Amino acid sequence: MATQNLRTEIKPELIPTNAGFRTWAAPPEALKQEVVPNDLFYVRNHWTDAPEIDINTYRLVVDGDVDCPLSLSFDNILAMPQQRFQVTFECCGNSPVPDYWARSTRTGSVMEMIKGHGIMGNAEWAGVSLADVLAKAGVKASAVEVMFEGADHGPDETVGDPPEVTYERSLPLAKAIHPDTMLAYEMNGERLPLNHGFPLRLLVPGWYGMTSVKWLVGIHVLDHEFKGFYQTERYMTQNGPDSPEYYTYHTKMKVKSIITNPAPGEVIPAGGYTLAGAAWSGEEEVVKVEISTDGGATWDPATLAPRASSYAWFRWQYQWQPAGPGKYTLMSRATNNRGETQPMEFPNQWDGRGYGNNMVFPVDVQVK
Numbered sequence: 001m002a003t004q005n006l007r008t009e010i011k012p013e014l015i016p017t018n019a020g021f022r023t024w025a026a027p028p029e030a031l032k033q034e035v036v037p038n039d040l041f042y043v044r045n046h047w048t049d050a051p052e053i054d055i056n057t058y059r060l061v062v063d064g065d066v067d068c069p070l071s072l073s074f075d076n077i078l079a080m081p082q083q084r085f086q087v088t089f090e091c092c093g094n095s096p097v098p099d100y101w102a103r104s105t106r107t108g109s110v111m112e113m114i115k116g117h118g119i120m121g122n123a124e125w126a127g128v129s130l131a132d133v134l135a136k137a138g139v140k141a142s143a144v145e146v147m148f149e150g151a152d153h154g155p156d157e158t159v160g161d162p163p164e165v166t167y168e169r170s171l172p173l174a175k176a177i178h179p180d181t182m183l184a185y186e187m188n189g190e191r192l193p194l195n196h197g198f199p200l201r202l203l204v205p206g207w208y209g210m211t212s213v214k215w216l217v218g219i220h221v222l223d224h225e226f227k228g229f230y231q232t233e234r235y236m237t238q239n240g241p242d243s244p245e246y247y248t249y250h251t252k253m254k255v256k257s258i259i260t261n262p263a264p265g266e267v268i269p270a271g272g273y274t275l276a277g278a279a280w281s282g283e284e285e286v287v288k289v290e291i292s293t294d295g296g297a298t299w300d301p302a303t304l305a306p307r308a309s310s311y312a313w314f315r316w317q318y319q320w321q322p323a324g325p326g327k328y329t330l331m332s333r334a335t336n337n338r339g340e341t342q343p344m345e346f347p348n349q350w351d352g353r354g355y356g357n358n359m360v361f362p363v364d365v366q367v368k
Helices: 072-078 130-137
Strands: 023-025 058-063 069-073 083-090 120-129 145-154 165-172 182-187 202-203 215-222 236-237 248-249 257-260 273-278 286-294 314-320 328-337 364-365
Touching: 058 130, 069 072, 069 130, 072 182, 083 273, 120 130, 130 215, 130 257, 130 364, 257 328, 273 286, 273 328
Parallel strands: 058 215
Antiparallel strands: 058 069, 083 120, 120 182, 145 165, 145 215, 182 202, 236 248, 257 273, 273 314, 286 328, 328 364
C-alpha cells in the first residue's frame, strides 16, 4: 500500500516585536507584494487593546483656532469628495538587526523580540482630504499647527508615567493643509480594520507612521506650538550635550531600501536568480537602487519599476548570475532625487534608541 505524504501548509502571520504585544511586523512573504494585505500589514499600537468606537454615535470634533467649529458624523465624512492612492508606511523604530531574517520564528515561552524590516508596508488608502475638512471649519490666520487626538489612552508603555495619557500629535499647518494629507476610512478596498484606526485615522504621506494618528476623534487647530507627551517625549533622538541641537524630532521618512527576494532561508540556484525588493524616500523620489553581491565591495544598478503613486514604494529587480556555489552577502542601496544615499552604517546616537535607521542592510545567502 502506497504511503501518502501529508503536508501542513504554513501560512504567513504577523510577527510580534515586543513583549507587550503592541507592535507586530509584517512577515517577509508579505513584503514581496506590491500591496501588503490588511491581515499582514504591520501593527503599531501604544496600548494592548485597540479602542472600539460605535460608528452610529461617532463624532469627529474640529475646533480651536477656527471660524466654525464642527462635529462631523461618519456619514458627513463619507459625503465629502473621496481621494484614493497608495502610501508606504514605516514605523520610526523600524530598525533591523543583522540576524533578523534568521529569527522570524517563535522560541521559548515568549515570542522572539525582533526589530526588522517588517514594521512597514504599502497599502491603498481612501478617504477625504484634511484640507477640505479644515476649509469647512475656516482656519484663522493666527493658526500655526493642527493637533490630532486619538481615542486611545493609558499609561506610557515604557515607564508607566504619566499614568494616563492620550495619544496626540500635531502637524505644522503647511503639512496639515496639503491636499494629500488624508482622513482615511478605507484600506485596500475594505473598511479600515480596527487595529489600523477604525473608523477614521489621519494619514500623513511621506512621514513616519507615528504621525498618522489612529482612532481619530479630535482635530484641534492651534495658534501655538504643541508640546504634548507624544510630540516631545517620544519619537525623538537625543543627540548629546555637545550637539548644537540636543534633540532631533523625526518626521519625514529617510531614503531606504530592502531585499524581499530571496526569502529567509531560501537557497539560491547557481544557474541564476532574480533579486527583488522595494525602495522609498518619504516625500522624495528614489532615482537609483544599487545592488552588491559581495558585501559592498562593488555595486551594480538595479531596474526600477514605476510606482503606483507619489507616496508608494518603488519595486526593483536585479538579474544575478553567481560566480559559483558558496556564501554571498547581498546589499541594496537607494538614492533619492536630493542626492541622499543610504549610509553603510547607522550613525551612533547618544541615547541608542535607533529611530530613523536607514542603513544598508546585509543579507547573507547560500548558493548551491
